[in-house]
Amino acid sequence: MAAPSLRAGDSRPPGPAAAIPRRHSPAYSRVEQLLGRDQCVLLDGGMATELEEREIPGYELRDDAVWGTWALLDAPQSVVGVHRGYVEVGCDIISTNTWGIQGAMNGEGAAAGTPPADWMELARRGIQLGRAATAELGRAGDCAVAFSMHGDVADERGLERLELLARAFEDEPPDLVLLETMSLIRETTFEAIATMVATGFPVWLSFRRCRHGLCGVFGQHWGGPEGDLFGRAARRFEEMGVSALLINCIPPDHVAGMLPWLRDFTDLPLGVYPNLGYYTESGWAFDRRIGGREYAELAAAWRDEGAQIVGGCCGVRPEHIAAASAKLAGTRPGRPRAGSFEGYRGDSGGAPTDAGRVPPPGWSDERERPLYPLPMPQILLEPGVFVPTPGSLLTWQHLFRDRLGAGKRCLDVGCGTGLLTAQLALNGAAHVHAIDIDERAVANTLSNAFRNGVADLVSAERVDLYPWNPEQRYEVVVASLYQMPNDPLEQLASHRPLDYWGRSMLDHLLLLLPGLLEADGVAYVMQLSILSQRETLRQLERHGLRSRVIDFSFFEFSSLFRDYEEQIRRVEELSDAFHLRFGDADTMVAYLLEVTPGGGVAPPARRRPA
Numbered sequence: 014m015a016a017p018s019l020r021a022g023d024s025r026p027p028g029p030a031a032a033i034p035r036r037h038s039p040a041y042s043r044v045e046q047l048l049g050r051d052q053c054v055l056l057d058g059g060m061a062t063e064l065e066e067r068e069i070p071g072y073e074l075r076d077d078a079v080w081g082t083w084a085l086l087d088a089p090q091s092v093v094g095v096h097r098g099y100v101e102v103g104c105d106i107i108s109t110n111t112w113g114i115q116g117a118m119n120g121e122g123a124a125a126g127t128p129p130a131d132w133m134e135l136a137r138r139g140i141q142l143g144r145a146a147t148a149e150l151g152r153a154g155d156c157a158v159a160f161s162m163h164g165d166v167a168d169e170r171g172l173e174r175l176e177l178l179a180r181a182f183e184d185e186p187p188d189l190v191l192l193e194t195m196s197l198i199r200e201t202t203f204e205a206i207a208t209m210v211a212t213g214f215p216v217w218l219s220f221r222r223c224r225h226g227l228c229g230v231f232g233q234h235w236g237g238p239e240g241d242l243f244g245r246a247a248r249r250f251e252e253m254g255v256s257a258l259l260i261n262c263i264p265p266d267h268v269a270g271m272l273p274w275l276r277d278f279t280d281l282p283l284g285v286y287p288n289l290g291y292y293t294e295s296g297w298a299f300d301r302r303i304g305g306r307e308y309a310e311l312a313a314a315w316r317d318e319g320a321q322i323v324g325g326c327c328g329v330r331p332e333h334i335a336a337a338s339a340k341l342a343g344t345r346p347g348r349p350r351a352g353s354f355e356g357y358r359g360d361s362g363g364a365p366t367d368a369g370r371v372p373p374p375g376w377s378d379e380r381e382r383p384l385y386p387l388p389m390p391q392i393l394l395e396p397g398v399f400v401p402t403p404g405s406l407l408t409w410q411h412l413f414r415d416r417l418g419a420g421k422r423c424l425d426v427g428c429g430t431g432l433l434t435a436q437l438a439l440n441g442a443a444h445v446h447a448i449d450i451d452e453r454a455v456a457n458t459l460s461n462a463f464r465n466g467v468a469d470l471v472s473a474e475r476v477d478l479y480p481w482n483p484e485q486r487y488e489v490v491v492a493s494l495y496q497m498p499n500d501p502l503e504q505l506a507s508h509r510p511l512d513y514w515g516r517s518m519l520d521h522l523l524l525l526l527p528g529l530l531e532a533d534g535v536a537y538v539m540q541l542s543i544l545s546q547r548e549t550l551r552q553l554e555r556h557g558l559r560s561r562v563i564d565f566s567f568f569e570f571s572s573l574f575r576d577y578e579e580q581i582r583r584v585e586e587l588s589d590a591f592h593l594r595f596g597d598a599d600t601m602v603a604y605l606l607e608v609t610p611g612g613g614v615a616p617p618a619r620r621r622p623a
Contacts, residue, residue: 054321055337190217222271259322313341316341397453404603439467561607
């Protein structure tokens, strides 16, 4: 059955290479015989990492553009020595030290300025050194040499260089070609594979993928949802004449479940060779917890899942391969189906779980309320209403965390979308009254209260804070008010007053608080650092209030604040107001103040004249 097209109208490279002469050496024919008898084919382990482990004088991993390829010139006998180590422990295939040859092709890193003839010579040298190792140990006819290279080819130039590479094989033929550590599947991927298949040598492919999709050396997953894209690609690889499909360059604990899933799409021989190390800026980091015995146990599990080919990538050493060889001797590959694998939920590549284990509980707070995703109220932003600011979100965080307002009469001053109103009501407030000077904000707050199922606990009205004469007291008041220094000489079409210091609304709220708060009431008020602390303390003292900072967060200048940078600078020069600067980024601090009456009986609420 033909594989489904990966993309409507895509142009396919040549299909099965029936007309292409097969160039199967005796060593590769032996590999085919092993696979035919269900015996495990053993790949080698890491090359660049083994050179690093051996601390060869004068050798260093020059850069990750060419990886360990330059040891072909710097330390050829050491390369042969690494190959020998793997041949001695019984590997059926060793890979040339040419994984990073694309860097040499592209003139990257240490290969900058390298002419084409030089990288082609590197390719020949890599094959020659592999052959030397097998010949020295009398295994020239039964240990295959795979020409290894990073298989991701992104453009036409890369495809042209692959055609040149095929010429190098005429002088020094490998037993097979291993395009490895591939990731994205693009049209150039299929074109590159077709180019290599056209050489007549067996072509094996290996991808950095697990059941989540694209996977990195740390186990990180960076690709979007793919569904069965990779499975359909595997089927297409088989139709094109590819000889085996493998998984490499991922942590061992990410292998589980991948081979059974792939088996539903292809009859190609499948294999795996993960990492036990990764490269960092300070050098190689290796997983020393996994020795030969542990690696052999992992290999046995992969074999049970259907692995026909097993080896290792970065950090895997000859002792790991030797232990795996002994463990896998006489075994046959398992044939579990993807749907029967207990370590994964469903067929869509869900998050891994250990068989038989209950998944760990999700993140929660001290009250065991789930925090992922964060249970924000459902808020719809109506046209013309301001988006909640970082200051509002800071206040919301405390309302949510401490369930503030439960059982109390609450007031939300400058309600905007009604985010704080909704949270107070969801916390179990007896009632929440919301006020704002903008009719649109009042309507938005009421609609969001309905949206969150708390409409019966919420009232709202349009209020101009300055002439407002509150008629009742509240046990909790929350306020995240507009605070912006303005030049009073500007003409500003807004309901907000022009205010040189940016604190008119805050100061007026502090004036009202003694008449708004019950004797044991508390207000949560946000203040930005571009307003003076000293003046706020003076106003609090004047009105018999006390305060403390209960939290703070950072509030980057938006375009609105950028428009008033000059006036903000004037205020900071004339007071203790401040903001932070990181390079070109200007950032304010948003302080959350807890304000309470200073003691005694609060003054009576002002009454509107009859």
